[in-house]
Amino acid sequence: MTGRAPAGPPPSTARRSTLAGVLMGVGLAAFLDETVFHQLLHWHHFYDGAGADAGLVSDGFFHAAGWIAVVAGLFLFADLQRRGGALRRRLVGGVLAGWGAFQLYDGLVQHKLLGLHQIRYGVDLAAYDVVWNTAGGAGLVVGLLLLARRAPEPVR
């Protein structure tokens, strides 16, 4: 048989699966931050009177980026599914890396460096900060490891 064998998913599928995962991960982090910590627990504050204006700029853009990312990620995922399916390992790796990176950025740059707002008020922050940033770091590392693992050779 010299006919063309099905050559597995096209190369753009891998890239798009990673992108969909990262976008959904960033969106997930922003969504959890917004609904769980701001709206449900009321741990975070809309504005706590501390921090520089740079923090507010960062906060404003990450809020907008989070929502755009979740919408774009879901549409990209739907597009991959109708074209034969997203690559699961890349998708999961992307979600973990995107979520972890956003969580770390929020925890280290926004909370600590820019002093934007804290995880919770009226408590000893150290434990909260450690859990917050360790979780984010772990997500980022596991996600990147999954993305870096060599894909199995396409069967010819």
Place this chain on the structure above:
Amino acid sequence: MSQHPGHDDVVAGTAPLVSSFPAALTAFLLAAAVTAAYLAAVAGLRRRGDRWPAARSLLWGAAAACVPLAAALPEALGLAGLRAHVLQHVLLAMVLPVAAALAAPATLALRTLRGRRRRALLALLHSRWARVVTSAPVVVVLEVSGFAVFFLTPLHHALAGRPVLTLLVHLHAVLAGYLFAALLLGRDPVRVRRSVTTRLVVLLLVAGSHDTIAKLLHASPPAGSAPGDAQAAARLLFGAGTVLDVVLAVLVLSGWYAAGSRQLARERRRSAQAPRSPKTAVSPRAT
């Protein structure tokens, strides 16, 4: 008698921009006129057998309705100060332009105008000036500068008692908003369609600036605003901005998804036809 804004608001310099009865009546007549013009054009299209989605007429009506609503609603709800400004901003600069861009007025005009007027509109759309004003960086600057100056400088103080300036500020907001929405939605032929990535970046820049300005308004209220007013206004601005951000992202990406559906359908038709179409052609291996 309707209750006029109290003296406190006037002293604070943040009385509603358009709150008098004549202003509301003018706004209503303006909305009725543009709705009638749009419906007349659609009726003309239908008479000659063209189709025009009814949803677009509804959207145009909703966009037009924002004008009298912005004139009357703040006072009817008893809102004054910055909260009234934000409500007007949401109606005129956010809801109106998006609904108007979805109603595709330029497309409708190009289909119904004849002769000199049509050539004039085409000349305007193809002019160098239009190319500059509809380029992505200019659209972002026009849109962001509008609400940044409005909420972060004493401009809204200067508007009290200056109807012409007020009108110009609102006109800028409506037109800049329309250019922004037209760029994102790509339904009106204002310019060549931009890629999804460009459109999402434009959305991110505008939505991010909008959220930032809401936070800045919360953090440092303009001098002379009533206590708590700027904070309530900022939350309203932030919340409305978030909702519109999501709506616009969904509109941009659903357009992209639909274009993908059409492409997939074409590919499937082609591959379904391929094996049986060239009956005369003989494959090399069969000979």
